[in-house]
């Protein structure tokens with residue numbers, strides 16, 4: 001079994017060791033040493049990276065069969081000496097130590113304040129999560145947990161470790177029962193938290209930097225807290241600061257005034273939208289009146305027949321309804337492809353037929369007859385119907401509809 005140097009000194013980043021075993025594993029070279037400072041993926045903490053004999057350490061795993069630490073190097077690595085030097089990538093390791101120690105503290109804070117146990121822990125490359133076995137903690141409770149955790153950080157308490165047997169472990173106020181029954185490694189945040197853990201931790205809580213919960217998610221009976229510690233929390237703060245400062249500069253206000261300014265902008269947009277809608281209504285009203293005034297009498301009705309371009313269907317519907325508010329009127333609209341809003345699909349044309357209440361004609365039937373001729377389809381009611389056909393056949397469709405209407409009204 002590999003002697004794990006990080007158990008004794010998690011700050012050791014450079015070491016010499018003897019090669020015990022070299023094995024080809026798929027497209028990598030698996031190397032086992034007599035001792036190693038490399039942490040293998042386990043307990044929710046990702047593995048270390050770095051170099052071994054100058055070759056990059058791609059992954060570090062724990063062999064289930066005998067607990068050996070296996071360092072995976074590129075397949076073409078050549079290990080000619082029996083003794084090699086290992087160098088652990090310190091920024092990555094220290095980041096993991098900050099997150100992992102922060103997790104112990106945050107988990108214990110929720111135990112002490114709310115008897116909420118941590119039932120899951122995950123440390124990823126950008127954030128960490130703990131799952132609490134309660135789903136009734138509100139914003140205020142989460143904030144209290146965060147505050148207590150940071151208080152423990154600020155007190156700069158020593159973080160130490162010791163090996164104990166099952167009996168000794170039993171006497172300690174462990175957060176959860178250990179997974180192993182002998183030779184148990186206990187990590188203690190002085191006077192605050194005792195956990196059976198094989199991970200890497202900072203020496204004093206102050207080195208965690210800060211613990212910030214950035215997301216809370218209810219998951220059935222549990223609550224998942226996403227949190228950032230140390231360097232990650234600082235980078236997050238810097239990014240948020242840059243973002244809010246930029247927004248404030250754009251609006252020429254102080255950062256603190258952002259919520260108020262956003263509210264003002266939203267109100268303004270709402271007012272402008274309403275005013276625009278009212279203007280549009282007035283415009284449509286006038287347009288409808290003008291179209292009706294110019295419309296030729298076909299049979300017994302005033303017929304407005306036009307291919308509209310650059311209009312969204314909603315506008316066309318509004319215009320049609322304004323026109324058919326005039327007695328004895330019929331609207332036959334063709335809509336070409338439009339590029340904005342509720343668009344007509346590219347190359348597709350739309351047909352919109354409508355009539356005033358007093359016109360004795362089934363508009364749906366008219367639309368369906370026309371669609372049959374020009375290869376489209378559609379439906380609606382006796383007074384308003386919509387359909388679609390190829391955009392190139394819109395004029396033809398309107399001519400057909402006009403002719404049919406004339407014939408029907410004459411009958």
Ligand SMILES: [Zn+2]
Nearest residue numbers: 100187197199
């Ligand atoms: Zn730990």
